[in-house]
Amino acid sequence: MESGSLSSRDFASYASKEVVPYLHVTSRIQGNTTDGIFREYGGTGFPTLLFLDADGNKLAKVAGADRNVEGFRKTEGQIARLLKLRDAAASGKEGTDVDLLLLELEMGLTSFTSAQEARAGLDAPKKKRSSFEEKVAKIDNLLLNLEINEIRRSAGRDPEKRKGVEITLYEFAKDGRIPASYSSSFWFPVMEGAKRMGDATIFAVGMKLFREQYDEHFTGPENRVQNRYKKMEEDLAKIKEKGASTSPAEVVKSQSVVLAVTGMT
Amino acid sequence: MNCAARVEQALASLPWVEKHEVDFGKKEAHITVNGKFDKVATLKAVTDLGFGATVKKIG
Numbered sequence: 001m002e003s004g005s006l007s008s009r010d011f012a013s014y015a016s017k018e019v020v021p022y023l024h025v026t027s028r029i030q031g032n033t034t035d036g037i038f039r040e041y042g043g044t045g046f047p048t049l050l051f052l053d054a055d056g057n058k059l060a061k062v063a064g065a066d067r068n069v070e071g072f073r074k075t076e077g078q079i080a081r082l083l084k085l086r087d088a089a090a091s092g093k094e095g096t097d098v099d100l101l102l103l104e105l106e107m108g109l110t111s112f113t114s115a116q117e118a119r120a121g122l123d124a125p126k127k128k129r130s131s132f133e134e135k136v137a138k139i140d141n142l143l144l145n146l147e148i149n150e151i152r153r154s155a156g157r158d159p160e161k162r163k164g165v166e167i168t169l170y171e172f173a174k175d176g177r178i179p180a181s182y183s184s185s186f187w188f189p190v191m192e193g194a195k196r197m198g199d200a201t202i203f204a205v206g207m208k209l210f211r212e213q214y215d216e217h218f219t220g221p222e223n224r225v226q227n228r229y230k231k232m233e234e235d236l237a238k239i240k241e242k243g244a245s246t247s248p249a250e251v252v253k254s255q256s257v258v259l260a261v262t263g264m265t
Numbered sequence: 266m267n268c269a270a271r272v273e274q275a276l277a278s279l280p281w282v283e284k285h286e287v288d289f290g291k292k293e294a295h296i297t298v299n300g301k302f303d304k305v306a307t308l309k310a311v312t313d314l315g316f317g318a319t320v321k322k323i324g
Binding site for chain 1: 283289290292293295296297298299300304305308311315316317318319320322324
């Protein structure tokens with residue numbers, strides 16, 4: 001990155017006038033008191049770019065695609081909106097708490113626990129109720145992603161804990177708690193869980209979604225995606241051989257189901 | 266075809282859906298399902314259209 005977007009004249013001008021750049025390198029040197037910064041600010045990979053306020057509070061994480069001056073300005077726009085919403089919410093303006101929570105989730109500024117608490121405290125406004133419900137549905141989707149990430153992260157590298165995570169996420173899939181867009185970090189552990197539980201149905205759903213997600217890799221010469229899919233086909237055959245349940249039926253009689261649908265305009 | 270009609274059509278095509286109705290105002294789809302109900306495939310039918318979907322309530 002330093003040999004690309006951060007070496008541009010635009011960035012030099014931006015960084016010298018509009019922000020105070022600060023670079024932290026995690027060293028793992030014994031006795032280095034600042035090595036915890038990366039974890040404290042919720043870093044998930046290198047490089048992690050953040051905007052902080054003068055007191056060191058995290059204001060925004062810069063998305064990978066926004067690591068250039070244009071992206072930084074876009075992030076600043078989000079921060080301005082965030083600060084305005086925080087002021088409005090603090091003054092008790094009706095309807096701002098849902099906007100604030102949604103933006104904080106979109107900007108990756110809140111933990112699952114605090115977001116869940118804030119979600120529980122949301123009150124539907126008297127006016128614009130449908131807009132409120134649509135925002136809440138978006139919040140619920142983002143909360144689900146956050147919950148999944150936290151569950152995955154909690155296992156660390158411990159193989160036994162990872163097995164537990166696979167079963168937990170498999171249960172999520174069975175209960176219909178599925179991220180709105182395909183995520184291999186959700187579906188791969190789900191499929192491992194399904195394999196262990198002998199559930200060919202859930203395993204096959206994961207396969208189908210994988211195939212759709214990487215469809216363009218299924219034409220042309222053999223590649224890693226195709227090989228992975230072949231392995232999945234073999235695993236599915238083994239699950240079926242073991243005589244595991246292939247029935248998706250969980251409900252024994254007619255009943256009503258309510259789906260929350262977002263994105264309808 | 267509008268969004269709600271597309272969701273209704275997708276739900277109607279599922280073999281376990283006996284009744285279906287989309288409440289555009291509440292952004293909800295109300296369905297009655299039989300014993301072959303497949304939650305994952307039901308959600309997939311909606312998300313395939315480009316909408317987000319979660320099970321809000323069963324029973």
